[in-house]
Amino acid sequence: MDRDEPLLKVSGVTLQYKTTSHIVTATYRVGFEMLKSDRFVLLGPSGCGKSTLQKAVGGYITPTEGEMRLKGKLITKPGPDRMMVFQEFDQLLPWKTVQQNVAFALEAAKKMPKREAADRAGHYVEMVGLSKFSNSYPHMLSGGMKQRVAIARGMAMEPDILLMDEPFAALDALTRRKMQDELLSLWDKTRFTVMFVTHSIAEAIKIGNRILLLSPHPGRVQAELNSATTPEDVAHLERQIHEMLFSEAAPEAAHA
Amino acid sequence: MRNQLSVVSNSQMTNSFRPEIRNAQSLEEIRVVEKPRSLFDKLYGEDVVRKAFILIALAFVWEAYGRWLNNDLLFPTFGATITAFAKGVANGVLPGRAWGSIRVLLMGYAAGVILAAMLTGLAIASRIGRDFLETMTSMFNPLPAIALLPLALIWFGLGNGSLVFVLVHSVTWAIALNTHAGFLSVSKTLKMVGRNYGLGGPAFIMKILIPAAFPSILTGLKIGWAFAWRTLIAAELVFGVSSGSGGLGWFIFENKNMLDIPNVFAGLLTVILIGLVVENLIFRIIEQRTINRWGVHS
CATH class of the missing domain: 3.40.50.300 (P-loop containing nucleotide triphosphate hydrolases)
Structure with a gap:
């Protein structure tokens, strides 16, 4: 382009x-x-x-x-080329852990194989500093942590915007x-496009x-x-x- | 005030001046005191212990009253009931009858769940499906299933068919009603997230709506189970399922006719026990693995 x-x-x-x-x-x-x-x-x-x-x-x-x-x-x-990060804390799927929340988006939207999705999810969860909590369920996290997961999920999809x-x-x-x-x-690292x-x-x-x-x-x-x-x-x-x-x-x- | 500190001379420092305090308490000073709770306190904190205590107390009252009344035909003692129960279990009659009941129940329950799933699926897919479900549930939910038994007997005759029919009726509406309500209360944000993933149709229902509505669905399954169990025992009291090997309800009715009241009590005890096991073991485990772990409650 x-x-x-x-x-x-x-x-x-x-x-x-x-x-x-x-x-x-x-x-x-x-x-x-x-x-x-x-x-x-x-x-x-x-x-x-x-x-x-x-x-x-x-x-x-x-x-x-x-x-x-x-x-x-x-x-x-x-569509997954425009990932949303909402204001509401309930945007994470409560039945999935932090790691699964990010990985599921990749599997569901990009039809990515499980292994690859898990790897990429792990990478982005680490990037937002939540590696320690990757097996926690959303209800155990604070509001700020939930938003970080949502951002990790959005970025992991590598959307256009x-x-x-x-x-x-x-x-x-x-x-x-x-x-x-x-x-x-985070923007400095990957230079993603964001509408805020x-x-x-x-x-x-x-x-x-x-x-x-x-x-x-x-x-x-x-x-x-x-x-x-x-x-x-x-x-x-x-x-x-x-x-x-x-x-x-x-x-x-x-x-x- | 801190900026003025240099200007204020020592003699002018009145009691309105307070020195700043930083890190006044070192960590060593704070002793974390841990005291084990007393044995009684710990036991009293356990649900199981408290409930077991109540059960034991009730058994004592039952035994005492039975002995005082001294009339096995009206009210056998706890001991006599347990003896009858043990004998019934040992000779295989009670487990056989219980299995007879449970088998029919599972057939009816499964059919009811499938029917409810189809109805709620329709209700999500279209407006008219929703109207249909709402009309049907408001019509049939208040109708006690057992009231349909006479009709079922005419249609399906004496046998499992009639029982399954009334069971389906008792299960379907409770589950459909709760599942539908659960779907409707799924948060708008979660639905938007699902659509953001590009999910639609059956994938959207399976991967977003059902897990999100699971607390309500589980409530529906529990209510459906309780309705079905009651309906079945009541229906069996009216007639034996098939000659010779009826269910628990028939067992109770038979023994009442033979004036073997301890066996009647043993039959009732079995009904209660099965209900407790399903409620407190099966559904409890499902709850712990799902909604408790996810931190969602209906």
């Missing part, structure tokens, strides 16, 4: 879902491109459709308008910081190299920014995003 050819191309995507009484538009004509090894962050306040947008990339929701192409192929249904939906939101602040650092060091959903500006700047800022009700692209690394730039960018989010939010809040 050409280096500048986008890995994921989302163009003019409108997403709607039905409640019992209404049809709600979650995002309106959103478009962006992701390159290989991007750490692409979807950032916005609650109700901006960022999670819905990611679920659509995951193949769980079909857009009513526009299209999404992964490596030029239209996304129509869920790893889709992470606020994976650290349910963790305590200390664990969250540690997990962010770990995710970045968050509502925390600080987390977006820390995790991402590119940030898509969405405005709420319905979600539209407000800005697409490069992230910052030096402390001054980070502070500046954070202030900038803050202003963009709240100058928009203030009049809307008055309507509501």
Whole structure:
């Protein structure tokens, strides 16, 4: 693939879902491109459709308008080339051990032989530092450890994109910081492509190299920014995003 | 305050100033005190011991009352019952009758499980299948299986066929109802994970839904077993399965007619024992190997 050819191309995507009484538009004509090894962050306040947008990339929701192409192929249904890491702790199969959880994904989705799947699972479990717990069942693990297993499972599949939906939101602040650092060091090792959903500006700047800022009700692209690394730039960018989010939010809040 | 420390002169240090404390307690100072629990305390903590104690106490009360009443026709003593039970086991009558009951029960239970699996499979696959299952369970679940026995006797005659028919009825709805409820309560996240793996159709049901709903399925299997066991004994009281070699229910009925009451009690004891073994041994082991190990409970 050409280096500048986008890995994921989302163009003019409108997403709607039905409640019992209404049809709600979650995002309106959103478009962006992701390159290989991007750490692409979807950032916005609650109700901006960022999670819905990611679920659509995951193949769980079909857009009513526009299209999404992964490596030029239209996304129509869920598949192991886009592994999801959810916010919920119950995303691991409780009847399988840590090792089996990772290996089962490989066997079920990639039709990998048992031996090979076990080897690769062991490698990725070690990578997230859980070798000691590889024979434990999920209910014996802490929240942070469960999320690590989910990340190991996602990475072991070596998907085109790893889709992470606020994976650290349910963790305590200390664990969250540690997990962010770990995710970045894992990225340094394998340079996987990740789409990361968050509502925390600080987390977006820390995790991402590119940030898509969405405005709420319905979600539209407000800005697409490069992230910052030096402390001054980070502070500046954070202030900038803050202003963009709240100058928009203030009049809307008055309507509501 | 710590920054001000240098500014504050010694004389100004009032009791509002507190020095910082770091690593005040070294590890050696903390003695881990371990004290063994007393024998009584340990025994009392064991489920089995407490329950065995209750059983022994009940046996004593039974024996005492039986002796006081001194009427073997109304209420034989515990000793007489155990003697009758031992004799029944020794001469092979009781095990034979018990096996007769269990064999029919297993046939009915297996057929009921298969039927329930097919119904819930349909219910997952389509909306109309779900409506069908819900309508059928709400209609037939409240209907005691034994009430169908007269009808079964007309359709299938005196024999195993009738018994299996009522057993299937008693088992199917309980299992189907619980399994279906279990499937419906599988978390949305787990279903999304399954679809993320590219699983669909039967593979999705076998590898995601059934294990995820296993606590409910196991509850259904247990309830189904209890219903079936009761229904079978009750049905056997009405008629012997096949001439000469009926089940436990028939054994009880026969001995009552011959006024051999200790044998009636021995028969009842066998019914209770089999129930206990299945509940506390077979299902308990399954529970320990699955839902307890996985940390999931319905």
